[in-house]
Amino acid sequence: MEHIVIIGNGISGVTAARHIRKNSDHKITLVSAETKYFFSRTALMYVYMGHLTFKHTQPYENWFWDKNSIDLKEGFVNKIHTDEKKLEFKDSSSLSYDKLIIATGSKPNKFGWPGQDLGGVMGMYHKQDLENLEKHAPNKEVCKRAVIVGGGLIGIELAEMLRSRKIPVTFLVREASFWNGVLPSQESEMINKHIKDHHIDLRLSTNLKEIKSDENGNVKSIIIEETGEEIFCNVVGLTAGVTPNIDFLKDSGIELKRGVLVNRFLETNIADVYAIGDCAEQHEAIGQRRNIEAVWYTGRMMGETLAQSICGNKTAYKPGHWFNSAKFLDIEYQTYGWVFSEESKQVNETYFQWQHPKDNKCITISYDVNTRKFLGINTFGIRMRHEIFDRWLTENQSIEFVLEYLTDANFDPEFYKLHEAEILAKFNQENNTNIQLKKKSWKRIFSF
Amino acid sequence: MKLIKQSGLVIFLIGLAFFIGTIFTGSFSLTPQELDTFIIEKGYKSEVIKDELSKAIVNKENLNIFTFSSKVITAFETSNKHYDALIAKYNTEKNWTKKGQQYQYKISGKLRSKSFTLAKKAGKGFAPNNTALAWFLTFGLGIIGALLYIVPDVVLLGKPGIKNDGIFLNAATNRGWIGWFAFIFLVTFYILLYFYPDFIVNWVYLVDPISKSISRNPASQWFLYGFLYCTVMTVMAVRMYIKYRNNKYQILRTTSVLFFQIVFAFLIPEILVRFDKPWYDFKNAFPLDYDFFFRWNLDELLASGTFGLFILVWGVVLTIVVVPIMVYFFGKRWYCSWVCGCGGLAETLGDPYRQLSSKTLLSWRVERIIIHSVLIFVLVMTGFALYTFFSGANQVIGIKTQTIQDIYGFLIGSIFAGVIGTGFYPIFGNRVWCRFGCPLAAYLGFIQRFKSRFRITTNGGQCISCGNCSTYCEQGIDVRAYAQKGENIVRSSCVGCGVCSAVCPRGVLKLENGPEDGRINPTEILLGNDLDLMGLVNKK
Numbered sequence: 010m011e012h013i014v015i016i017g018n019g020i021s022g023v024t025a026a027r028h029i030r031k032n033s034d035h036k037i038t039l040v041s042a043e044t045k046y047f048f049s050r051t052a053l054m055y056v057y058m059g060h061l062t063f064k065h066t067q068p069y070e071n072w073f074w075d076k077n078s079i080d081l082k083e084g085f086v087n088k089i090h091t092d093e094k095k096l097e098f099k100d101s102s103s104l105s106y107d108k109l110i111i112a113t114g115s116k117p118n119k120f121g122w123p124g125q126d127l128g129g130v131m132g133m134y135h136k137q138d139l140e141n142l143e144k145h146a147p148n149k150e151v152c153k154r155a156v157i158v159g160g161g162l163i164g165i166e167l168a169e170m171l172r173s174r175k176i177p178v179t180f181l182v183r184e185a186s187f188w189n190g191v192l193p194s195q196e197s198e199m200i201n202k203h204i205k206d207h208h209i210d211l212r213l214s215t216n217l218k219e220i221k222s223d224e225n226g227n228v229k230s231i232i233i234e235e236t237g238e239e240i241f242c243n244v245v246g247l248t249a250g251v252t253p254n255i256d257f258l259k260d261s262g263i264e265l266k267r268g269v270l271v272n273r274f275l276e277t278n279i280a281d282v283y284a285i286g287d288c289a290e291q292h293e294a295i296g297q298r299r300n301i302e303a304v305w306y307t308g309r310m311m312g313e314t315l316a317q318s319i320c321g322n323k324t325a326y327k328p329g330h331w332f333n334s335a336k337f338l339d340i341e342y343q344t345y346g347w348v349f350s351e352e353s354k355q356v357n358e359t360y361f362q363w364q365h366p367k368d369n370k371c372i373t374i375s376y377d378v379n380t381r382k383f384l385g386i387n388t389f390g391i392r393m394r395h396e397i398f399d400r401w402l403t404e405n406q407s408i409e410f411v412l413e414y415l416t417d418a419n420f421d422p423e424f425y426k427l428h429e430a431e432i433l434a435k436f437n438q439e440n441n442t443n444i445q446l447k448k449k450s451w452k453r454i455f456s457f
Numbered sequence: 458m459k460l461i462k463q464s465g466l467v468i469f470l471i472g473l474a475f476f477i478g479t480i481f482t483g484s485f486s487l488t489p490q491e492l493d494t495f496i497i498e499k500g501y502k503s504e505v506i507k508d509e510l511s512k513a514i515v516n517k518e519n520l521n522i523f524t525f526s527s528k529v530i531t532a533f534e535t536s537n538k539h540y541d542a543l544i545a546k547y548n549t550e551k552n553w554t555k556k557g558q559q560y561q562y563k564i565s566g567k568l569r570s571k572s573f574t575l576a577k578k579a580g581k582g583f584a585p586n587n588t589a590l591a592w593f594l595t596f597g598l599g600i601i602g603a604l605l606y607i608v609p610d611v612v613l614l615g616k617p618g619i620k621n622d623g624i625f626l627n628a629a630t631n632r633g634w635i636g637w638f639a640f641i642f643l644v645t646f647y648i649l650l651y652f653y654p655d656f657i658v659n660w661v662y663l664v665d666p667i668s669k670s671i672s673r674n675p676a677s678q679w680f681l682y683g684f685l686y687c688t689v690m691t692v693m694a695v696r697m698y699i700k701y702r703n704n705k706y707q708i709l710r711t712t713s714v715l716f717f718q719i720v721f722a723f724l725i726p727e728i729l730v731r732f733d734k735p736w737y738d739f740k741n742a743f744p745l746d747y748d749f750f751f752r753w754n755l756d757e758l759l760a761s762g763t764f765g766l767f768i769l770v771w772g773v774v775l776t777i778v779v780v781p782i783m784v785y786f787f788g789k790r791w792y793c794s795w796v797c798g799c800g801g802l803a804e805t806l807g808d809p810y811r812q813l814s815s816k817t818l819l820s821w822r823v824e825r826i827i828i829h830s831v832l833i834f835v836l837v838m839t840g841f842a843l844y845t846f847f848s849g850a851n852q853v854i855g856i857k858t859q860t861i862q863d864i865y866g867f868l869i870g871s872i873f874a875g876v877i878g879t880g881f882y883p884i885f886g887n888r889v890w891c892r893f894g895c896p897l898a899a900y901l902g903f904i905q906r907f908k909s910r911f912r913i914t915t916n917g918g919q920c921i922s923c924g925n926c927s928t929y930c931e932q933g934i935d936v937r938a939y940a941q942k943g944e945n946i947v948r949s950s951c952v953g954c955g956v957c958s959a960v961c962p963r964g965v966l967k968l969e970n971g972p973e974d975g976r977i978n979p980t981e982i983l984l985g986n987d988l989d990l991m992g993l994v995n996k997k
Contacts (some may be wrong), residue, residue, distance in 0.1 A: 020922070046793025052923035059626035060960075063925045068937055070817060173622040206616065305921045310986040327987040334919050336962040339703075340620030343919065343964055393963035395984055420916055420967050422958050424705040451971050 012036045013319060014096065014106035017087050020305055021286025022112035023047045024312025024320075026079050032320035037078070038104065040096070042085035044136050048070055050114075051305060053139045054166045058173040063136075069387045089261040090231060091279045108319060110310070111258070111277075111284040115251035115303050118159075122247075124220030128227035133167045136425045142170070145227075146244045149176045154242040156180075156231050160187050160218045160248030162335050165200075167246045168209050169338050179210040179240055180285055181217055181233070183249075193350055193373045195362050196389055198335050203369055207338050251303050253288040266290050273325040275315045283319075285311035295328060297347055304333060330402040331385070340369045345398035346385025348375040358384060361408060361439070363432045365390070372432065376408035383411045389408055391428065392420035397454065409444055412436050416449040465605025468627075471669065472598030479595055479659045483582030485525035486517040491578055503562045506536040514579065522576060526655040529572040531549040537563055572655040573678065577662075591880040592663045600692060605695045617703035619960050621812075621929070629883075630809050636883035636965065644880035651871040654678040672727040683723045684803065690718055693805035700808070706955045706968075710794055714801035722798045735761050737768050740796050743776045744835040745897035747870060750842045751862060781904050786909025787970055789901035790953020799890055803931065804954060807887025811931040811956065814886030820933055824893050831869055832899040838865050869894065888931040892950060902949030910970040913946035913957065914975075915939060917984035919965045926957035926966060940965050943980045 013029055015022040018041040026037050039047075052066040074081050085099040089109070096104045117132025119125045129145045131138050146152035152312045155171050157164050160182030168178045184190060187204065189197040204211045216234035223229040253268035264270045264278040275283050284290075291300045310328055317324040334343045349358065359378040363369035369388030376383050383406050386398065386427035397418040401411055406443030411418075415429045433446050487495075492515055496605035497506055514525060533846035540562045564571075584591045613622045629635035649657050661681045668676035668684075676684075693716045701707035717740055726736045735757050743749040758765035783791045789820050793800045838861050840873035845851055845858040852858060878890025891898050905911060913936070920943070932950045936957045939946045946957075946966075958966040 022459040049924060051921040052925070055925065056625075057921060059623040060621040061924055061928050062625050062631075065928045068922045068924065068941060232872060306918050306983070309918075309983065313983065313986055329984070329987040331916065334921075334963040339616055341962065341964050359770060392916070392967070395919055399524070399917065420914075420964060422704065422706045422955060423969065424709055426705070455972055455975050 010035055011107035012038065012105065012108065013108045014038045014040060014104060015110040015112055016040045016096070017112035017114055017286070017288075018044070018047045018081070019050060019112060019114045019152075019286060019308065020047075021114070021308035021312045022427065024309045025110055025112065025168065025285060025316050026312075027077070027321055028313055028316030030077050032077060032316065032322075035319070036079040036080070038082055039074075040082045040084060040086060040104070042083065045081055045083050046074070048136070049295045050085065050134070053133070053136065054170050057139060057142060058450045064389065086257055087161075089258065089263070089264050089282075091282060094281070106281075107146075108281045109283065110315065110319075111255075111263075111282065111306075112286045113254045113257075114308075116254040116286040117163075118250045118252055119245055119247060119349075120249065122187055122220060123227070124222055127220055127222050127245075128225070129243055130220060130228055130247060132247050133163050133170075134251065142244070146176055147172060150172055152176050152243040154179065154240070155244040155246060156217075156240055156242045157246040157248055159247065160184060161248060161250060162188075162400070164246070164248035165204065165337055167248055168204070169207070171244075171246075172207055172209060175271065176244075177208075177210070179212060179242070180204065181212050181215045183214070183216055185214045187211070187213070190351055190353065193348065193360060193362070193387065195364060195371055195373060196342075196387060198352070199364070199369060199371060200340065203338055203340055208354050211299050245324075251287065253290065253301060257287050273327075274318055274330065275311055275326055278438060283315055285315050295326075296331075298328065302353070306332075308353055330399050332399070340389055341392065342389050343393055344385065344387045345393065345395065346375070346383070346402050348385040348387045361412075361436055363428075364436050365428065370428065374408060381407040381409065383408050386411075393418045394420045394454070409442065412446075412454070413444050414447050416446060419449070458612050462606055462609045462613065465602050465607070465609075467602070468598050468600025469606055472595055472600075472602050474965060475591075476595040476599060476660070478947075479591060479663070480657060481521065483522065483580050483584055484518065485514065485520045485522060485576055485661055486581040487515050487517055487575065487579045489782045495575065495578065501564055503536045503564060505539045505562075506532065506564065509533075509535050510575075514575065522580075522656060522658060523683060525576055525579065526569075526572045526653075529575055529655075530568045533564055533568050545577070562967055569653060569655055573658060576655050576658040577675065580658060580662060582659075584659040585665075588666060595660075595663060596688065600688065600777055603692045604695060606845070607692070607699065610696070614699065619703075619962075620700050621925075621960065624809075624812060628702060630812070632813060632884060635812075639883040640880065643882065644876055647871075647876040647880050650678060650682055651875055653947045657681070664874050668727070671724065672730040674730060680727070683727075686798070688717050690715055690801055690805045693808070697805055697808060701959065704955075704959050707959065710955065711804065713795045714797070714804055717796045718798050718801045734764055735768065738798075739768075739771065739775075741798070742792070742897055743772060744832070744839070744900065745797070745799070745895055746772070747835050747865060747896070749839070750839045750846070752842060752846050752858075755846055780901065784901050784904040784911075785909050786911075788909055788951070788953050788968075789898065789905045790911070790951075790955075790968070792901060793891060793898060793952035794954045796893075799874070799878070799895065800888075800952060803882075803887040803891060807879075807882050810882045810887045812886070812928050813884065814888065814892070814931055814933040816927050816930070816933050816935045821935075824933070827893045828895070828899045828902075831873075831894050832896040834865060834869065835896040838862060852966070886931055886933070887986045888933075888952065891952060892932050898950070898952070905951070906947065906949035908973075910973060910976070911953065912969065912971070913939075913951065914969055915943055915945055915973075916963075916965045916967070918986075919963045921963055923962060925960040925962065929956050929960045931956070936966070943978075945976060945978050947977050974994070 011237060013035050015026055018039045022039060026039050029035055029037055046067050046292050047069060048066040049068060052061060055061040056063050056066060086096050087099050088097040094106050119133050146155060154177045156179045157167050158181045168180050171178045185191045186194060186197040187200045201211060218232040218234040219229045220228055228243060228245050230239045231245060232239050255265060255269055258265060263280060263282060267286050269277055269284035270292055271277055271289045272282050275285055275289060277284055285360045287303040307328060311326055314324050314326045330346055332345045357377050357379055358375050368390060373387040375385045383401060412433050419427060429446055433444060437444055492510055513528035513532045540559045544556055544559045560607050612781060625631045657678060661676050661678055664676045664681050664684045668680045694711050697711040698708060721740045722738045726738050730736050748754055758769045784943055790916050794804060841853050841858040841861050873894045874890050878894060920940040922937055923942045924937050926940060930936050931954060934948050934951060936946055953968055955968050958968055
């Protein structure tokens with residue numbers, strides 16, 4: 010029996026702990042400075058919006074940890090002594106380990122803006138950020154306006170949160186169109202419009218210059234780089250991406266770059282020290298993935314994989330086909346395989362696109378212009394089956410095949426209006442083809 | 458818009474105040490002739506009751522319903538006490554003949570019902586005399602106010618989508634003070650309805666004209682309840698249509714429950730009565746319809762000719778053929794969320810409270826114990842009832858069938874299904890009865906769990922464990938526990954309301970009826986992670 014210590018009780022650390030417990034009787038300790046019990050970070054927004062209480066964000070009841078003999082330790086790790094296999098905490102207590110898993114996640118980026126540490130300036134990542142927001146923006150009387158800096162997924166979520174309490178929001182986005190480094194322009198533009206429809210003051214191609222303080226050290230206003238305009242506000246949300254949360258590892262001897270460098274087995278340069286989740290950085294990218302992936306499910310998969318290795322079944326981290334999802338205010342987004350934006354796609358990658366004339370629905374299918382191979386799909390406002398696309402990607406199906414069997418992939422609730430026929434008609438028209446839509450078949454859907 | 462909404466609330470509260478206030482209005486007094494008719498109708502042999510009632514309630518002025526009712530009850534009790542004393546007297550004298558004779562004079566049955574019947578004849582005042590105005594000030598203002606409160610949401614809620622903002626910040630929906638007031642109101646209402654119908658006789662007057670126009674009979678408290686039920690469901694269905702206007706499944710489902718409630722549970726039975734047929738709700742399946750096999754019901758059906766026989770056969774076929782076959786194909790949702798009246802109220806009036814159901818493992822354990830106990834209870838009771846019906850013996854192994862039926866009716870039929878089932882909406886969520894009590898749900902649940910095509914499919918690895926699905930599951934199923942493992946949800950208690958799928962921000966859940974193979978799919982590793990699965994399997 011070994012003592013496995015996991016720093017960080019987010020999705021990666023907790024998944025690792027659960028799977029190690031399933032497959033072994035190792036002693037497991039989960040260390041966290043944020044909260045005693047695991048909660049779903051992605052759900053923090055819903056607590057502020059009043060959809061959930063904080064308790065609802067905890068996927069396991071409090072007795073779960075004791076019952077599965079997973080020890081919980083609250084504390085902030087100051088230092089790791091890898092030679093002695095010992096952790097040193099802020100309160101100068103210590104903890105010995107046989108194997109150490111670093112799963113400390115990320116922290117919001119700050120780019121050295123003047124005033125970035127004032128009262129009322131915050132990210133939206135930790136539970137403490139939520140409490141801070143509740144303090145500075147409990148309602149529209151206390152918070153007369155909020156400015157959000159950074160047009161990514163967390164930024165738009167923070168805007169949605171504040172709008173749920175009718176707080177006016179100005180949203181500064183560096184790019185010329187929302188998230189257009191990732192999304193094709195059709196989709197990016199639809200989201201731009203949707204953001205404005207929600208009465209969010211969206212400022213594209215706009216950067217933050219500085220944040221100004223009032224006499225109490227709180228935010229008074231921000232200044233825009235391009236125009237010098239001053240916008241008065243009580244809250245500034247900094248949501249310009251995240252970086253691995255690894256400052257405490259600086260002198261540990263563990264090899265770091267932006268994150269903790271790991272090989273395919275999620276091992277660091279030091280024996281018995283591993284890193285998973287947002288804070289792990291692959292030496293070499295896996296496929297077209299980034300070296301650091303701050304995504305919920307990759308953290309989970311790394312946890313699953315590492316648990317196998319630690320329990321004696323040495324396993325490499327092999328994430329399958331890329332997928333992801335998000336929600337932009339009312340618009341759901343799913344993606345399977347790779348769809349790159351216009352600016353970052355290769356020459357052989359081309360799109361087939363369809364957009365609903367009125368509703369906020371559209372799809373982009375990316376395929377190889379030479380081989381007709383299906384590369385990936387973005388869907389907005391239409392739900393699709395993960396299993397099906399995963400299979401089609403593995404089978405290297407063609408764009409024509411995907412469209413022919415598209416009804417199999419639909420995952421919208423029953424009675425929803427289906428658009429496959431319109432989508433296919435557009436493709437046929439553009440490509441002078443005559444593909445006939447196949448009727449949905451349970452047999453095909455479940456044949457695996 | 459906000460102004461309209463607020464004035465709607467004010468109008469609704471005025472209507473509610475009139476509604477509650479109506480209870481205290483009117484004066485109650487009978488003429489001697491009316492009393493005579495009543496006693497002859499009922500065939501009372503007691504020589505005391507007429508005098509007692511006559512002293513108490515004939516030609517009185519300013520008797521409100523409470524004094525009236527207590528006087529009536531005292532009169533009946535005095536009469537019964539009188540004969541009890543005689544019985545005791547003859548008992549000590551060992552005069553068995555005389556003692557035996559006294560029993561025919563005793564008056565049995567629920568005194569509150571008698572008091573209700575008399576009060577219904579005796580009332581004068583605001584509700585019985587100005588019914589139209591009184592109806593407008595109560596029901597009318599209530600409906601108008603509620604609609605004015607609800608309809609502006611078309612604009613105020615903004616674009617179609619999931620509209621759960623502020624639910625846990627609102628005292629009405631987070632077990633705050635408004636929730637507790639609603640709880641007290643609903644519980645009081647059900648206690649009055651089931652146990653003190655005479656106190657709400659003024660409300661019954663309000664719906665008399667409606668009852669007469671449908672069935673030609675004056676309204677009973679049950680007609681009032683039926684009418685109120687339909688009204689509340691209709692108004693709250695409007696709210697559902699607005700809140701879930703992005704979701705066609707919810708719209709159709711709401712329309713369906715509303716249709717079955719109004720047509721099958723309310724209009725058809727009343728129209729049947731108009732044509733001297735037995736009151737029957739064709740969709741109400743045994744064992745939810747727990748008194749279907751009671752002697753009085755079987756007797757009534759058998760006495761109603763071919764039509765009665767048809768009902769009898771339909772009732773049996775519904776439970777043992779239609780229900781299981783439909784559950785096989787569509788899951789129990791076809792009944793619980795598309796047809797059932799209890800489900801209908803839960804999905805309309807109860808929708809604002811769905812997030813309050815407990816998701817703990819403990820409550821799941823409690824749920825399984827209680828609901829299956831109720832199922833056993835109803836089956837044993839029905840066994841008793843059928844034995845009694847066919848054998849003529851009124852008891853089985855020394856237990857009176859009537860006693861068992863009374864206990865079930867009181868504990869389960871009234872307290873559990875009504876007072877707790879609906880009264881506790883604002884505290885324990887909107888499906889308390891369906892989740893913990895309904896024996897039909899337990900029966901459908903077995904089929905759904907073990908032999909059905911229905912499941913909630915989990916979409917691969919897309920779940921982010923946010924917990925919206927679990928929170929908004931009215932049946933307290935921890936949906937997330939399955940979804941985050943990539944497992945389909947196959948649970949006997951799922952009523953297929955579809956809200957987990959609606960509130961999921963990542964499109965992870967879909968209710969569907971597919972092949973049975975692979976319906977239950979315990980997964981070791983989530984989709985997307987290309988682990989060597991065979992290695993895992995071989996290790997086991």
